[in-house]
Amino acid sequence: MYKVGVIGLGAIAAMYATPASEHPYCHVGGIRQSGKVELAAAAELSEAAREKFAGVWGEAFPALRYYDGSAAMLEKEALDIVAVCVRGPYHYRVVMEAIEAGPRAIFLEKPPSCSLEEMDGMVEAAARKGIPVVVSYSRHWNPHILRLQQLVREGLLGEVKTVVAYCGHYVLSFASHTTDLICQFAGYEPEEVYARGTAKGDAPTGYEPEPTLDHMTIRFANGVTGVQVGGNGEHGSMYAEVFGEKGMLRVGMYTPTVLFDAQGQKLDLEPLQLPAPASVFTVAYDQIADYLDGGPLPHCTDAHFVAVNEIGFGAIESMHTGRAIPLPVPHRTRKVFANE
DSSP states (O other): OEEEEEEOOSIIIIITOOTTOSSOOSHHHHHHHOSSEEEEEEEOSOHHHHHHHHHHHTTTOTTOEEESSHHHHHHHOOOSEEEEOSOGGGHHHHHHHHHHHOOSEEEEESSOOSSHHHHHHHHHHHHHHTOOEEEEOGGGGOHHHHHHHHHHHTTTTSSEEEEEEEOOSBTTTTTHHHHHHHHHHHOSOEEEEEEEEEOOSOOOTTOBOOOEEEEEEEEETTSOEEEEESSOBTTBSSEEEEEETTEEEEEESSSOOEEEETTSOBOOSGGGOOOOOOOHHHHHHHHHHHHHTTOOOOTTBTHHHHHHHHHHHHHHHHHHHSSOEESSOSOOOOOBOOOO
């Protein structure tokens, strides 16, 4: 069992579920359901947050060691995986601390950074130590989405032409989930992005407000076009329609899967052998554990999360300039208050 230490005990770390949840949507719930990792330690500055966590999860983790800060936990614990679940503006500092401590993998909540300059620094430092950084575009690990991703790569739709996805709100903190969903089916080699959006409200000194996404078009090196529509689609939000030469697939975590042939006839899904539901965090931690056992890199790791983050910052740059932005983004110091 690989030892995990969690930094930050907020909603995505622990409070979007309870020990009774069947498919918990939070880190500690996913860890608890995994047979490959175990929660060894947790760091949280707020005493009230530690007490709240213990009140919900204490009986599930009776041997858990608590710390009032990340530095103390990283110094005292021999951890295989460090999960960074603090707010976005603290990601850079905490990840750099974690890299210095030398775990075997880092699982970082999105958005990974508030600037591309920060992202570059984290990626370079982690690479020097051979530490993979996995970013939690969490819905990516829904079992049926992973299965459909595999089937599309094997030719389910023939050559993919276009991926249209539906999700708006903050570009880096929320819409990035659907940006990653586009990349799951279009590939992780974006070349150019054009976007429109709106920035409202204030931000702390040194930051710009994070804009919301109205729409985005992504051009990929393989010829696929990705389109992200900011508002809800006909079937809600956070889903994609993948168009290929042999048909169309509708896929998302909250949207029923539908498959059509090239003539628009709805097809039976049973032959696809879609897997049963599971906590996306359990699947993600299992992938990390499998990598530590000698397997392939987990999804959303290193170059893949970099591609998604480049698209997000390219979209913001496009909103400011009114032009399509080549990727990687030339302007890497823009600092956005990505705080979700």
